[in-house]
Amino acid sequence: xxxxxxxxxxxxxxxEVEAFADETVMQAARxxxxxxxxxxxxxxxxxWGGCRMCMIEIEEDRRLRPACATxxxxxxxxxxxxxxxxxxRKAILELLFAEGNHVCAVCVSNGNCELQDMAVACGMDHVxxxxxxxRRAVDASHPKYVFDPNRCILCTRCVRVCDEIEGAHVxxxxxxxxxxxxxxxxxxxxxxxxxxxWCGKCVAVCPTGSLSYQGTAVGxxxxxxxxxxxxxxARSRGEWLDPEAVS
Amino acid sequence: MSKAxxxxxxxxxxxxxxxxxxxMDEWLFELADLADLVYSPIADVKVFPPDVDITLVExxxxxxxxxxxxxxxxxNSKVVVSFGDCAVTGNVTAMRNPLGDPLGxxxxxxxxxxxxxxxxxxxxxxxxxxxxxxxxxxxxxxxxAYLPGCPPPADRIQRAVExxxxxxxxxxxxxxxxxx
Numbered sequence: 265x266x267x268x269x270x271x272x273x274x275x276x277x278x279x280e281v282e283a284f285a286d287e288t289v290m291q292a293a294r295x296x297x298x299x300x301x302x303x304x305x306x307x308x309x310x311x312w313g314g315c316r317m318c319m320i321e322i323e324e325d326r327r328l329r330p331a332c333a334t335x336x337x338x339x340x341x342x343x344x345x346x347x348x349x350x351x352x353r354k355a356i357l358e359l360l361f362a363e364g365n366h367v368c369a370v371c372v373s374n375g376n377c378e379l380q381d382m383a384v385a386c387g388m389d390h391v392x393x394x395x396x397x398x399r400r401a402v403d404a405s406h407p408k409y410v411f412d413p414n415r416c417i418l419c420t421r422c423v424r425v426c427d428e429i430e431g432a433h434v435x436x437x438x439x440x441x442x443x444x445x446x447x448x449x450x451x452x453x454x455x456x457x458x459x460x461x462w463c464g465k466c467v468a469v470c471p472t473g474s475l476s477y478q479g480t481a482v483g484x485x486x487x488x489x490x491x492x493x494x495x496x497x498a499r500s501r502g503e504w505l506d507p508e509a510v511s
Numbered sequence: 512m513s514k515a516x517x518x519x520x521x522x523x524x525x526x527x528x529x530x531x532x533x534x535m536d537e538w539l540f541e542l543a544d545l546a547d548l549v550y551s552p553i554a555d556v557k558v559f560p561p562d563v564d565i566t567l568v569e570x571x572x573x574x575x576x577x578x579x580x581x582x583x584x585x586x587n588s589k590v591v592v593s594f595g596d597c598a599v600t601g602n603v604t605a606m607r608n609p610l611g612d613p614l615g616x617x618x619x620x621x622x623x624x625x626x627x628x629x630x631x632x633x634x635x636x637x638x639x640x641x642x643x644x645x646x647x648x649x650x651x652x653x654x655x656a657y658l659p660g661c662p663p664p665a666d667r668i669q670r671a672v673e674x675x676x677x678x679x680x681x682x683x684x685x686x687x688x689x690x691x
């Protein structure tokens with residue numbers, strides 16, 4: 265069954281494209297192969313708008329807007345790659361690298377990391393800010409998975425996928441600002457969690473090496489974000505339901 | 512055209528970047544036609560010389576000797592390049608930073624570890640004191656170009672050296688700035 269949706273015309277970097285009236289700028293960009301960087305956005309999960317990598321400029325709008333949380337408007341003219349945006353994105357990335365302990369050379373996700381890829385895409389060849397070098401304990405108490413908060417960028421993908429797709433809500437964010445940290449259950453070790461179903465969706469969706477499988481060595485960890493998006497989109501469309509039961 | 516004066520230096524790192532430099536293999540002969548290596552851990556030169564055109568610096572700034580050499584390099588080099596992840600970010604060398612005071616780390620390694628004789632090495636003028644925190648090179652001296660990688664692969668180093676010899680470090684871009 266084809267969905268009947270109203271379409272509007274918008275422009276990305278002076279090129280007109282067709283967008284659905286009820287989608288976000290990010291969704292329109294992805295469908296039209298316009299690259300807008302992001303670290304927290306995952307198709308099929310709720311919008312968090314926290315990483316600020318997807319900021320865009322809109323004609324006649326003084327403020328920068330996050331593409332993932334900005335609805336499409338008819339005739340809007342979006343710019344995705346201006347000098348101003350490039351400068352902001354680079355600065356945000358540098359702050360992310362300065363905030364945690366991101367040591368690519370010894371990371372399970374070296375070579376398979378969205379944060380590392382983003383640094384390449386945004387031309388970040390060094391960090392101008394002082395590194396915070398926080399002391400953060402690794403939680404390897406789960407029999408199947410490891411959580412290394414040193415590599416966490418608080419994108420909350422794991423929180424959202426666990427709550428919205430798996431329905432377990434093992435993960436959440438505790439504390440505020442620089443002290444913000446992911447917790448499992450009520451800040452107890454992951455291995456003691458009574459709500460975790462061991463499904464591994466949080467591991468699949470993690471953009472960095474923060475969540476990994478037990479026993480993975482440097483560069484061995486590969487995530488599978490597209491699998492999560494596929495699950496979410498299929499569910500929203502009811503693709504795998506028995507047609508007779510649904511009717 | 513006269514030959515460029517090239518130097519490489521080794522601060523707080525594992526020398527892997529220099530191993531990768533040597534991995535440029537036969538291109539090193541071509542490099543020898545373009546530049547003189549006037550200072551390097553792979554050449555027997557004791558004092559950093561004046562009027563160096565390009566210096567590749569491997570390693571983070573971890574101790575007082577590193578600070579001293581970094582300043583000498585800056586004072587005598589036209590272009591200073593952070594060579595590899597340790598110089599660029601601190602990398603593995605800086606993994607001690609979250610643990611705080613280096614004395615605690617030295618005690619853990621030299622005093623508490625069972626196979627040691629219980630003495631922290633201290634030889635004024637020979638064993639350099641550790642800095643409280645390991646720093647990337649650009650926090651200590653001005654750096655003109657960055658070549659990430661742990662280590663940077665040989666072909667990446669070659670492209671970077673070619674760009675630097677051509678006076679255009681902005682060519683170090685794209686995949687050539689990937690960390691790790």
